[in-house]
Amino acid sequence: MSQTVDRALSILPLLAEGPADLGRVADRLGVHKSTALRLLRTLHEHGLVYRQSDQRYRLGARLIALAQEAMENLDIREIAHPHLVRLNEQCGHTVHLAVYEESEVLYIDKVESRYPVRMYSRIGKPVAITVAAVAKLLLADLPESERRLLADKLDYPMYTARSTPNAPAFLRELEKVRDQGWATDLGGHEESINCVGAPIRGGDGRVVAAMSVSAPNVVVTADELLTLLPLVRRTADAISGEYSGRTPVKEVAP
Amino acid sequence: MSQTVDRALSILPLLAEGPADLGRVADRLGVHKSTALRLLRTLHEHGLVYRQSDQRYRLGARLIALAQEAMENLDIREIAHPHLVRLNEQCGHTVHLAVYEESEVLYIDKVESRYPVRMYSRIGKPVAITVAAVAKLLLADLPESERRLLADKLDYPMYTARSTPNAPAFLRELEKVRDQGWATDLGGHEESINCVGAPIRGGDGRVVAAMSVSAPNVVVTADELLTLLPLVRRTADAISGEYSGRTPVKEVAP
């Protein structure tokens, strides 16, 4: 809607691919170098881009700080976290929390017992939307029209032989998930990884988030993982209850 | 430099404080509501802000994804990480990695043994710049003039009785840190927490990052923590070596 801002913001995903110099940015934007320079300067003043020693631009630290605050404003994360930890303690597997926003599904929390360290590497990453259990749960709750529209728009990469192949199959799967109230991903993203997930609902019954437990084949078979389903659903329901109980609006002191 | 973009970007930190409606955004920006609306729309199209069900705006998920990619482009993090993990395994305490950028110090990695879960809650957060050991290390290496300028500009909140009280004291401390090649924070941020840190240097000797080990008083006394100093310095030096060894520039395939 606003040309100048639009151009400026287009720089960010461009720089996310890696550092770039002025000429490259101008080319990719399709504008004159001087224009790109002034946009970059403005972004720089706000700390969203950083100029490294070789004069090339890359994404800046303020962006990371902003994203941090953005996550902290998602109160579902705060409420869910202790439950995720408890679930992890009980079953020992990786636990995910994800939300849907603007045609994307994003992990916003993760508890992992075996590799306690690499966790940040996934938080914030978009989910494999056509196969992940949490994605199915979130999309299954969308209004009919929006769901069809999105399903048509998506790509269906065949990560494995068991990946969802196309839109009709995906829509069928979503129907199933919606009816049964839980979802799985059995080797649809990585051959040896299975997941089982359940939805978290707000006071009005709408799905506001989804959680899942993941484990590799070598640790537990898919069948064994499925025995955790009641536990997962209980956890999800507990989070739902707490979320709808407390009023989610935060008052700001005057 | 560009008024429109400047205004648009000013919305982001504003929304970081919490969701806001159109009127509030317009007021804070000092522009007409219709102007604010169009700026918000543009931000929305890029996924940087999200419109929640009550029509208020908050920071969007794309921001989190962008920050994720930004972090992955910081190659010092990648190189340092295994070293941080090893150090954590040896001493059992929390290990931090931080960088300096544009008058801010930011944690970009953290390994914590006791609470393996809460780690992301700090990564990306600006550091208490006047007291943290990593901050001292990073600022101590700034050019004289920049250091003085920054020291004057900073606030000196008294988190505890042992916090750095003012600019002169801070500058003296930085001198000391620079000379000795390591730094501590003994209860300067939280009464019962001590830290000891060491700098990570690039090939040209400049400090590119800093790391520290933190532990509460109740687990080890400050003196005991200081016995870890050689280990911390060895780890930092190992990272420095690996960082300067490999050429830090990444060539893009043509």
Added chain:
DNA sequence: ATGAGCATTGCAAGTACTGCAACACACCAG
């Protein structure tokens, strides 16, 4: 029902953005 409060849209005025071209600077080669 009725009004208050909010978001939204069309439009005219004018400001601020754009692209050009000239300049400055660094780096490399001869």
Added chain:
DNA sequence: CTGGTGTGTTGCAGTACTTGCAATGCTCAT
């Protein structure tokens, strides 16, 4: 040391774009 190519940077005039106003919708609470 010097000329040349590749950068990034700045001043300027034209105009495309943004802006604020005022009027219109819309939703919710009374």
